[in-house]
Every structure is written in structure tokens, then in C-alpha cells.
Amino acid sequence: MLTITDLQVRAGDKQILNGINLTVQPGEVHAIMGPNGSGKSTLVQVLAGREGYQVTQGSVSLHGRDLLELAPEERARAGVFLAFQYPVEIPGVNNVYLLKAGLNAIRKHRGQPELDAFEFLSLIKDKMKLMQMDESFLSRGVNEGFSGGEKKRNEILQMAVLEPQLALLDETDSGLDIDALRVVAKGVNSLRSPQRAIVMVTHYQRLLDYIEPDHVHVLSAGRIVKSGDKALARELERRGYDWTVAA
Amino acid sequence: MASNPQNDTLEALVNQKYRHGFVTDIESDTVPPGLDEDVIRLISLKKQEPDFLLQWRLKAFQHWRTMREPHWAQLRVAPIDYQAISYFSAPKARKDAPKSLDEVDPKLLETYAKLGVPLHERARLAGIAVDAVFDSVSVATTFKERLAAAGVIFCSFSDAVRNHPALIEQYLGTVVPHTDNFFAALNSAVFTDGSFVYVPKGVRCPMELSTYFRINAANTGQFERTLIIADEGSYVSYLEGCTAPMRDENQLHAAVVELITLADAQIKYSTVQNWYPGDEHGVGGIYNFVTKRGECRGANSRISWTQVETGSAITWKYPSCVLSGDNSVGEFYSVALTNNYQQADTGTKMIHIGRNTRSTIVSKGISAGHGQNSYRGLVKILPSATNARNFTQCDSLLMGDRCGAHTFPYMEVRCPSASVEHEATTSKIGDDQLFYCLSRGISEEDAVNMIVNGFCKSVFKELPMEFAVEAQNLLAVSLENAVG
Numbered sequence: 015m016l017t018i019t020d021l022q023v024r025a026g027d028k029q030i031l032n033g034i035n036l037t038v039q040p041g042e043v044h045a046i047m048g049p050n051g052s053g054k055s056t057l058v059q060v061l062a063g064r065e066g067y068q069v070t071q072g073s074v075s076l077h078g079r080d081l082l083e084l085a086p087e088e089r090a091r092a093g094v095f096l097a098f099q100y101p102v103e104i105p106g107v108n109n110v111y112l113l114k115a116g117l118n119a120i121r122k123h124r125g126q127p128e129l130d131a132f133e134f135l136s137l138i139k140d141k142m143k144l145m146q147m148d149e150s151f152l153s154r155g156v157n158e159g160f161s162g163g164e165k166k167r168n169e170i171l172q173m174a175v176l177e178p179q180l181a182l183l184d185e186t187d188s189g190l191d192i193d194a195l196r197v198v199a200k201g202v203n204s205l206r207s208p209q210r211a212i213v214m215v216t217h218y219q220r221l222l223d224y225i226e227p228d229h230v231h232v233l234s235a236g237r238i239v240k241s242g243d244k245a246l247a248r249e250l251e252r253r254g255y256d257w258t259v260a261a
Numbered sequence: 262m263a264s265n266p267q268n269d270t271l272e273a274l275v276n277q278k279y280r281h282g283f284v285t286d287i288e289s290d291t292v293p294p295g296l297d298e299d300v301i302r303l304i305s306l307k308k309q310e311p312d313f314l315l316q317w318r319l320k321a322f323q324h325w326r327t328m329r330e331p332h333w334a335q336l337r338v339a340p341i342d343y344q345a346i347s348y349f350s351a352p353k354a355r356k357d358a359p360k361s362l363d364e365v366d367p368k369l370l371e372t373y374a375k376l377g378v379p380l381h382e383r384a385r386l387a388g389i390a391v392d393a394v395f396d397s398v399s400v401a402t403t404f405k406e407r408l409a410a411a412g413v414i415f416c417s418f419s420d421a422v423r424n425h426p427a428l429i430e431q432y433l434g435t436v437v438p439h440t441d442n443f444f445a446a447l448n449s450a451v452f453t454d455g456s457f458v459y460v461p462k463g464v465r466c467p468m469e470l471s472t473y474f475r476i477n478a479a480n481t482g483q484f485e486r487t488l489i490i491a492d493e494g495s496y497v498s499y500l501e502g503c504t505a506p507m508r509d510e511n512q513l514h515a516a517v518v519e520l521i522t523l524a525d526a527q528i529k530y531s532t533v534q535n536w537y538p539g540d541e542h543g544v545g546g547i548y549n550f551v552t553k554r555g556e557c558r559g560a561n562s563r564i565s566w567t568q569v570e571t572g573s574a575i576t577w578k579y580p581s582c583v584l585s586g587d588n589s590v591g592e593f594y595s596v597a598l599t600n601n602y603q604q605a606d607t608g609t610k611m612i613h614i615g616r617n618t619r620s621t622i623v624s625k626g627i628s629a630g631h632g633q634n635s636y637r638g639l640v641k642i643l644p645s646a647t648n649a650r651n652f653t654q655c656d657s658l659l660m661g662d663r664c665g666a667h668t669f670p671y672m673e674v675r676c677p678s679a680s681v682e683h684e685a686t687t688s689k690i691g692d693d694q695l696f697y698c699l700s701r702g703i704s705e706e707d708a709v710n711m712i713v714n715g716f717c718k719s720v721f722k723e724l725p726m727e728f729a730v731e732a733q734n735l736l737a738v739s740l741e742n743a744v745g
Contacts, residue, residue, distance in 0.1 A: 062700050065692060090702035098700075102693040106715030115711070116701030123702070155715065156697075172701065 015040050015211060016081075016180055021072035023053075023060055023236075030056045032236035033072065038180070041208040045222055045247060046215045048233035049255045054215040055099060057233070058182040061213075062096035063089050076180060090116070091123035093179030097169035097186050104156035109168070110138060112156050117175055141174040145201050163194035170201040181205070183214035187221035199224030219251035232258045292349040298322065301450055304349050308419055308453070311426050314433075321439035321449030328443045334577055334606035335635040335667050338548070341513055348451045348484070411467050413497075414459040418486050421457035428459055432490055436519040436556045436583065444515040444550040444577075448484045452517070455485035460495040460526075469725055471500040487518040491526035493559060498529040500728055512537075514573075516551045524559030524586065529567070531724050533732055536572035543602025543631070546574025553580035557589030557615075565592040566609065567723045569732040574603060579637065581610035584618035584646070591620040594720040598736065599632025599664070608638035608669075613646035613679070622653040625717050628664035635667040642679040649679040657687040658716050660709075710736070 016038040023031040030053045038044055048054050060067050061074065063086030074081040081089060104112070118128040129137065135152075142151060145167045157165050166186055173181055183202070187195055202225050206212065214225065222230070222244060230247045232240040232255065240246065240258045250258070292300060301322055305315040330341070408415050414425060422429055439449035460466050491497055514536070520528050530553075539546025549572075555564035566580035582591025593609035611620035626634040640651045657666035668685050690712055698708035714721070714733055721729045 064696055085705075086696060086699035087702055087704055090700055096700050098697065102691065102697045104694050104697070104712055104715055106718035107711050112698065112701065112703070112711065115703050115707060116698075119702040119704065119707075176701065 015077055016213075017073075017075045019073050021057075021060070021074060022070045023056060024068050024070055025056070025066060029070075030067075030236055031060070034233075034236070034238060036231065036238065038211045038213060040179070040211055041206075042229065043206065043212045043214070043225065043227045044229045044231065045227035045244075046213065046231050046233055047217070047219075047247065047250060047255075050217065052233040053236040054217075054233050055184055058096060058184050058213065058215055061089075061180075061182055062086060062094060087119070090176075090178075091120050095173050095176055095178030095181045097166075097173055097181065097183045099185040099188060101157045101160075101165040101169055103158050103160075105158055107156045109154055109156050110134070110152050113138065113172055113175055116172075120176060138171075138175060141171055144174060144204060145171045146197050147171060162189040163191065163197075166190055166194065166198050167201070170198055170205075174201060174205060177205075177210075179210055181210065181212045183212065183216075185215055185217065187216055187218060195221070195224060219247045222247045234258060291347050294347045295344050296322075296346070296348055296451065300348055304451060304453060307349065308422070310422055313426075313430055314422060317434065317439065318450050321446050322451075324440050325443065325446035325450055328446055330443050334637070335633065335669075336575055336577065336604050336606050338575060341548070343447070346513060349453055407467060411464055412461045413464060413466050414457065415470055416457055418452070418455040418457050418488070421488070425457070425459070428490065429457075429488070432488060432519070432521055433486075434519075436521060436554050437517050437552050442552060445517050445552040448486065448515050448517045448552070452484040452486040455487045455516070456489075457487070458489040458497060458499065460491045460497045462492045463494040464492075465495065466497040469498045469500055471502070483512070483514045483516065485516040487516065489518075489520045489528055489530070491520075491522045491528050491562075493523045494525040495523075496527045496529075498531070498725060500531050500533075500725060502533040502535070502728070502731070512546075513548045514551065516553075518551070518553040518580075520553075520555030520564055522555070522557050522559060522562035522564055522586075522589075525561045526559060527563040527565075528555060529565045529725075530555070530580070531728055532566075532568040532570070533728060533735060534568065534570045534572050534576075535735055537574075538572050538603045539574040539601065541601045541630075543574070546603070547572065548575045548577075549573040550575075550577045553578065554583065554610075555581070555591070556583040557586045557591060557618075559589070560586040560615070561588045562586050563590040563592070565594070565723065567592075567594040567720065568596070568607075569717075569720070569724070569735065570595070570597040570605060570607060571735055573605075576603075576605040576607055578605075578607045579609055581612070582620060583612045583614065584620065584649075585614045586618075587615040588617045589615055590618070592723075593620075593622045593624070593638075594723040595624045596627070596717045596720045596732070596736070597625070597634055598627040599629070599634045601630040601632065603630075604633045606635040606637055608636045610639040610641070611651060613640075613642040613649040613651070613676075616645070616647045616649075618646055618649045620649075620651045622651070622655075623719055624653075624655045625720055626655070626657045626666050627660070627713060627716070628657070628666050629660040630664060632664045633667070634665065635669060637669040637671075639671040639673070640681055641673040642676045642681070644675045646676050647678045649676060651679075651681045653681075653683045655683075655685045656716065657685075658690055658713065659687065660690045 018034050018036040021031055021034040034057060046054050069082055076092060084092060114134045121128055147167060157168060160168060186198060190198060227244055230242055230244060231238045292303060298319060301318050305318060437445050439446055458470060489499060520530060522528055536547035536549060557564055564582050568580060570576055580593060584591050591611050597605045597607050599605045608624060609622055622638055624636045626636055628634040636655045638653060642649045653670060655668050659666055666687055670683055672681055674681055694712050695708055698711060699705065713736060721732055724732055
């Protein structure tokens with residue numbers, strides 16, 4: 015469903031991705047690992063359509079459609095979702111309001127009827143139970159005053175509501191204590207389905223104990239230098255990243 | 262930040278054409294341009310004013326002639342030729358003033374309809390009395406009976422001069438003296454009409470009071486005078502909203518608003534200002550040099566100013582509170598948006614005189630295009646104001662990289678037991694915030710509106726409900742794409 019071919023990306027004068035090739039099928043979970051600065055976050059940001067990067071070569075297609083041609087909101091409506099590493103605060107904008115606006119934009123695009131306030135509320139209350147978020151969340155501003163753990167849970171809650179086909183998780187485990195990590199992982203696991211693909215970027219193997227990937231890739235200096243199954247992640251944990259580059 | 266396509270999109274979003282641009286063709290009874298004592302005498306004569314008012318005007322005029330235009334604000338103002346302005350313009354009088362809406366010029370009513378200001382029906386449904394200022398003379402006043410039953414006087418300034426001269430003589434110029442500043446002095450000399458409110462002791466005004474200001478005849482300066490008096494233990498909420506037709510020349514607007522609260526009284530004064538801001542090249546637009554000030558004269562009284570300023574080419578405006586009464590409270594909540602070449606220098610003055618006086622200032626400035634937005638505020642605490650407290654928050658939001666935001670907070674604290682807090686932030690409408698919304702499937706236009714409205718939320722919640730909705734719409738319109 016997602017095919018990345020020889021993707022090369024720069025930001026300003028700096029070359030960050032040097033020819034990424036990756037194919038993701040529906041139902042699969044891919045983990046992208048690698049040291050800091052290897053280009054992991056850039057990859058998912060580019061897939062979600064963030065400004066400030068120039069694609070100098072290569073292509074990305076989602077269900078045969080050129081993803082790079084689409085504006086970020088069009089990508090979201092086509093089923094791409096990015097769970098941010100650092101979810102931004104938007105003061106004064108209600109959490110639920112933002113999410114409802116997003117869901118309805120996506121539903122409209124799919125030709126589904128928009129949800130009214132009551133329908134939306136009952137939907138989100140279900141999903142909040144899953145993410146163990148209390149009712150006060152409904153009245154708060156977008157990520158306003160949220161703890162690190164709350165922000166990450168909020169990202170997965172949004173994913174649960176928007177039901178993407180391709181979910182990109184950017185360092186979703188960073189800054190989480192073990193309890194919060196369990197909640198987040200439980201949420202992600204409940205969203206695994208034969209129709210949905212998940213690409214998660216992480217620095218640590220720890221996350222993979224809770225969300226088991228089908229494929230693991232090691233990114234170094236903007237290239238995938240090694241691919242394997244979850245055993246690769248364990249080996250990385252034991253031996254570090256250096257040997258993958260040497261190999 | 263070499264090239265940022267999001268800036269270009271933002272530019273398109275904020276590039277919104279002014280919707281209320283049209284000129285109504287009503288024969289005006291206009292005095293030729295120019296200003297001297299004879300013109301002032303003529304205005305006073307046309308309005309059949311008592312002598313004290315004429316003398317007051319003449320004193321103001323003599324003082325004005327000794328004054329110079331202020332140039333301390335962060336504004337670039339093209340020279341104004343005060344002799345080129347016509348100082349009186351009234352819709353041509355039929356034999357008598359209209360007694361009901363049926364007698365009002367249908368064209369005038371049409372104008373209001375175009376503006377979405379349905380004087381006759383929707384106003385009644387909304388429970389709002391409308392004292393409509395068209396050019397300089399009030400032509401229609403509604404709800405008088407219901408207000409009269411409560412003892413509330415709500416009428417045009419001219420009517421008040423005729424029917425309640427003692428109140429005018431007692432209170433006019435006691436908060437903003439005729440010597441106060443260049444524009445207030447000019448206004449005092451030449452004002453033609455405005456609104457007057459008196460709420461008697463212990464009365465809670467049974468409805469929100471609303472005035473829609475319009476500027477219409479070409480080259481006619483507008484010099485309104487508003488005076489609101491809340492007697493002991495009374496309460497009134499006053500709404501002021503305005504739009505103006507599109508034109509090329511700059512138009513001077515120098516109003517004066519005076520509020521007075523006696524003991525335990527409260528005035529809530531809300532403004533949505535949407536005058537013609539000039540076109541996208543900075544041509545035309547209203548010059549708004551207005552003096553607004555309230556005095557909490559009695560103990561435990563309260564004055565709240567809430568303003569949403571999206572219009573005018575130049576805004577020079579500092580709604581202020583003089584907190585004379587012990588335990589009195591002054592509040593200022595402001596959203597000011599400047600787009601294209603608009604300039605705003607706005608803020609407030611809180612003068613603490615009484616003991617335990619409190620003031621709150623919340624200012625939200627939004628700059629887009631080449632807009633320049635300044636907050637200028639003074640918190641002055643006199644030695645008598647023991648335990649006075651002030652909290653000030655000024656936030657600026659920048660859209661694009663050619664606009665500017667400036668903050669000039671002045672503090673003068675002469676009382677050791679006072680406490681003054683000031684918080685200020687400046688942020689760009691974040692690429693991060695925008696991208697976050699987009700990545701949830703929300704369109705760019707909706708995302709910008711959402712972020713801007715969120716930014717203004719703490720001010721909007723101070724507005725009366727129907728006004729809050731209007732303010733949100735206005736902001737959306739001001740930032741909306743020209744298409745649609």
C-alpha cells in the first residue's frame with residue numbers, strides 16, 4: 015500500500031535522506047530504528063507533508079497515488095496519520111473541537127455523513143476509556159498544560175478516532191514512564207488491523223516489547239542499512255548501532 | 262526560512278475584501294468645509310442648544326487652537342487638513358423628526374439591512390434597543406417605552422441636551438475634560454450627536470443597549486459624543502458596533518466616550534469596530550482617534566471595556582479607567598487585528614486612586630500582511646491607592662513576516678503596598694500549530710481561524726453572547742480568503 019522509492023530529501027543545504035526504499039503492506043507494523051540524526055523523524059514528517067523539506071529525488075505512493083503531490087490535509091483525508099513526537103499546544107482551542115473538525119473533514123472526503131456533537135461525544139468517550147483519559151480532557155485546550163504522557167495518549171486517542179490507513183508514530187515512547195508506555199502501547203495494539211499499516215520510529219528497543227513489529231529497519235545517515243524481523247531489534251539493543259553501519 | 266509557502270497561503274487567507282463598501286444616496290444637509298467660531302455657533306444653533314453648551318464648545322475650540330496633533334504613537338499618519346473637513350451633516354429633515362420607523366427614510370433602513378443591522382425586527386427579537394447614529398444625527402430610537410418604564414434614559418445626545426440639560430451640564434466633560442487631548446478638544450468643540458444613557462439608582466437596565474455607528478457622507482468628519490452615567494447600585498451593558506461604506510479618502514473619526522459609575526454601580530461597555538480599513542495597498546480607510554474613559558467615581562463600582570478592533574486604517578484608542586472610589590474595579594479586554602497596511606496603537610490606562618482598587622488588562626494583538634500593532638498601556642498607582650492591584654497580560658500573534666507587534670507598558674507605582682503584574686508574549690502563528698491541524702485533515706483556512714479564535718478566547722468570553730458570535734464571525738471574515 016505504501017511504496018517509497020529512492021527517496022532523497024534535503025532541508026536547506028543539508029542532505030538528510032539519501033535514497034530510502036521501503037514497501038509497507040496493509041496489516042503490517044514496521045519499526046524504523048537508528049541513532050539520533052539518522053533521518054528517522056524526517057522520513058515520517060516528509061510522509062505527512064511537513065513544509066521545509068525539499069524532495070530532490072524519488073517517489074512515494076499510497077495505494078498507487080502520488081503522496082508527495084498532496085497537501086498535508088489531503089494526505090490526512092487519504093488516510094495518513096502522524097502521531098507527533100512533540101505535540102504542539104494550541105491555547106484556547108478545545109481539544110474535542112479540533113478533533114471533531116478533523117474527523118468531519120475526513121468523513122466528508124470519504125463521502126460519509128458528518129457527525130453531530132452528540133454522536134461525536136459518544137464516540138470520543140468510548141475511545142477515551144481505551145486511553146484511560148478522564149472527562150476533564152473534554153474541556154481542555156489542545157495539549158494545553160498536558161504532561162508528556164498525556165500528550166502522547168492524546169495522539170493515540172486522535173489516531174483511534176480518525177482511524178487512519180497508514181499511521182506514522184514519531185518517537186511515541188519518548189518521555190513516557192513505564193505505566194504510560196503500557197497505556198499507549200495498548201491503544202496502538204488495539205488499532206492494529208489487517209487494513210491498517212503502522213510505521214513507528216523509535217530510538218529504543220523498549221517500545222517494541224509492547225508493540226511487536228513485523229519488520230525492523232535500521233536507518234543510518236539517511237539510508238536503510240539493515241532490515242530484519244523483531245530479532246534485529248534485540249540484537250540492536252545488545253550491540254548498539256555501530257555494527258550495522260560497519261556491516 | 263528561505264522560502265516559506267505557508268506564508269504565501271496565509272497572505273491569501275488574510276486578503277479579504279471589505280464587504281460593507283457602499284454609499285447610500287441621501288441628500289445631506291452639509292455645512293461647507295472649514296472650522297472657525299462661526300461654524301461652531303452654527304452647529305449649536307442648528308441643534309438649538311442651551312448657552313452653557315455653546316460656551317463650552319467655544320472654550321474647547323479656543324483651547325484646541327493652542328494644541329498640536331500628538332505624534333507619540335507608533336503610527337504613520339498622513340497630514341490631516343482640518344479646514345478641509347465639513348463639520349456638520351444631517352440627513353435632510355422632513356418637517357419633523359420621524360416619530361416611528363415608518364417615517365424613517367426607506368433608503369436608510371435599506372442601508373441597515375445591507376449591513377445586517379435589522380433595526381425593526383431582529384433587534385426586537387434580540388431584546389436590543391438601537392439608537393442608530395446615521396452620519397451625525399440620530400434618526401431612529403426604539404424601545405424607549407420599555408426603558409422609560411425602568412426609568413432608564415437612553416437617547417441621542419441631542420435629545421438629552423433638549424430634555425435633560427441638567428444631567429448634561431453636571432456630567433459632560435467631567436471624565437474627559439475639553440482640554441484633555443487634541444482630538445478630545447476638537448470633539449468637544451464640534452461634536453454633533455451621539456448617545457446618552459442614564460441608569461437611575463438601583464436599576465438593572467432591562468436590556469443590552471446598542472448603538473450602530475455609520476459614517477456616510479463624503480468628507481464628513483464624525484465627532485460623536487457618548488455619555489453614560491450609572492447611578493448608585495445600577496447596572497448597564499452597552500454595545501457599540503459599526504461598519505462604514507467603502508471610499509477612497511481618509512476619514513477622520515474622533516469620538517469621545519465618557520462613563521461614570523457611582524457607588525456600587527457597574528458599566529460594561531463592549532465594542533466591535535469594523536470601519537473601512539483601506540484597501541490592500543493602504544489606500545483609504547478611516548482614521549479612528551477616539552478618547553474613551555470611564556471613572557469609577559463611587560466605592561465598589563466597576564467599569565469593563567471589551568473591544569474587538571478589526572477595522573480602520575489607523576486606530577488610536579486607549580479606553581481607560583480612573584479608579585477613584587475605594588474597592589472599585591477597572592477591566593480592559595481587547596482584541597486588535599491589523600491586516601494589509603492597517604496600523605493600531607491601542608491599549609488602556611488604569612489610574613488607581615482609591616484604596617483596594619483592582620484592574621485587569623488582557624490585550625491580544627494580531628498582525629497580518631504589513632499590519633503594525635502596538636499595545637500601549639499605563640498602570641498608575643497613586644500614593645492614596647493602598648493595596649491596589651493590577652494584572653496585565655499582553656499577547657501578540659504575528660502572521661507572516663512583514664507585520665509588526667510592539668508593546669509599550671508603562672508603570673508608575675507610587676504606593677508601596679500595591680502589587681503589579683505584567684505578562685507578555687509574542688508568537689508567530691506557528692507553522693507547528695498549523696501543520697498539526699492540517700495533519701488532522703483540517704483545511705488551512707479553518708485551521709487559521711481556529712488558532713486565531715483560540716488566541717482571542719479569553720477576550721471573547723467577556724463579550725455578551727450574541728456579540729461574541731459576531732466577533733468570531735468578523736475575525737473569520739477579516740482573515741478569510743477573498744473568494745466566497
